[in-house]
Amino acid sequence: MIRRRCWRDPATFGLAVVLVLSLLAGPAATLAWAQVDENDPLEPVNRAVFEFNRVLDGLLLEPAAIMYRAATPRFVRTGVDNFLDNLRTPVVLANDLLQGEWKRAEHTLGRFMLNTILGFGGLIDVGTRVGMPARHDEDFGQTLALYGVGPGPYLMVPLIGPSNPRDLSGRVVDFLFDPLFFLAPTDVSVARFGVSTVDFRERNLETIDEFERSSLDLYAATRTLVRQLRANEIRNGAPAPIEDIYDEDLYELDEGGDDAPLEPVDPYQDPEDDDAQ
Numbered sequence: 001m002i003r004r005r006c007w008r009d010p011a012t013f014g015l016a017v018v019l020v021l022s023l024l025a026g027p028a029a030t031l032a033w034a035q036v037d038e039n040d041p042l043e044p045v046n047r048a049v050f051e052f053n054r055v056l057d058g059l060l061l062e063p064a065a066i067m068y069r070a071a072t073p074r075f076v077r078t079g080v081d082n083f084l085d086n087l088r089t090p091v092v093l094a095n096d097l098l099q100g101e102w103k104r105a106e107h108t109l110g111r112f113m114l115n116t117i118l119g120f121g122g123l124i125d126v127g128t129r130v131g132m133p134a135r136h137d138e139d140f141g142q143t144l145a146l147y148g149v150g151p152g153p154y155l156m157v158p159l160i161g162p163s164n165p166r167d168l169s170g171r172v173v174d175f176l177f178d179p180l181f182f183l184a185p186t187d188v189s190v191a192r193f194g195v196s197t198v199d200f201r202e203r204n205l206e207t208i209d210e211f212e213r214s215s216l217d218l219y220a221a222t223r224t225l226v227r228q229l230r231a232n233e234i235r236n237g238a239p240a241p242i243e244d245i246y247d248e249d250l251y252e253l254d255e256g257g258d259d260a261p262l263e264p265v266d267p268y269q270d271p272e273d274d275d276a277q
Contacts, residue, residue: 039154040223046156050219053161057201065201077202079123084196085135086115086122087180094177095138099146101236107133137233140177141170145234154223162226 040046069077089112096105111127119126127135144166145151152165163171175181180189201208215221231240 039151041153042155046154047219049156049158050222052158053156054218056159061197061201062205064198065205068198069202069205077199080195081199081203082115082119082125083122084192084199085125086112086119087192088137088178090179091174091177092136092138095140095143095174098140098143099138101138104136104138104236108136111135136236139167139170140173141167142234144170151230154227162222167230 072080089108093105093108093112096102096108107127111125111132112122114126114130114132115122115124118124125135149166151167155163155165155168157163157168180192184192211221211225212218
């Protein structure tokens, strides 16, 4: 459960609200925020939830994904994935606008119009076929990050997976951006969540299996990967900034005054040459 798109569905709205309120109001939240520098102060609890999610995946989700792949041809699965992406467009568009990403918002709306009208409601990704930029995803957690809101402690949420208080709070707002949350009956919303989850798991069967085989500590590896993926999403794929890892100026002089410049030392020069001079 690494990718987040399948977790943003109305079926988890109540759980998300309860978790956000408990995290913001409970004693455990106070401890977590006090130790935010560690970024995973609730690791023992998170590991237990992680194992619960793995058991649930092995019993239900992975078998369902295998059956889904065996029962449907690839073009059907591609159409389902395109349709689900198209349904999420209002959430992506709202966050594009909130982030001031006008060009990306234009592409999001244009793709939605093309796919909905010419792509049979989004079953066919017409936008890609006509050369539009690759589809992107945005959520209110990313919008909050853009405005300087920190993620808070790492959380492993039952049925949802890796998250943090900022992204859980953002999930609630994303529900309000989704027209289907208000218009669709509950059973439709539940069905959408189930199909989204199975669709995601089917597309990542081999990837997740390989990740599990190659990880000595699956929980720690997942935590690291999720942080990296989330940071990349927030930067919209831009390279990470290079931080200055030095506490002191390398050219600070230790003689002749604190403000005098220091000539850099040639590491390949023989010290005896200096003595000879």
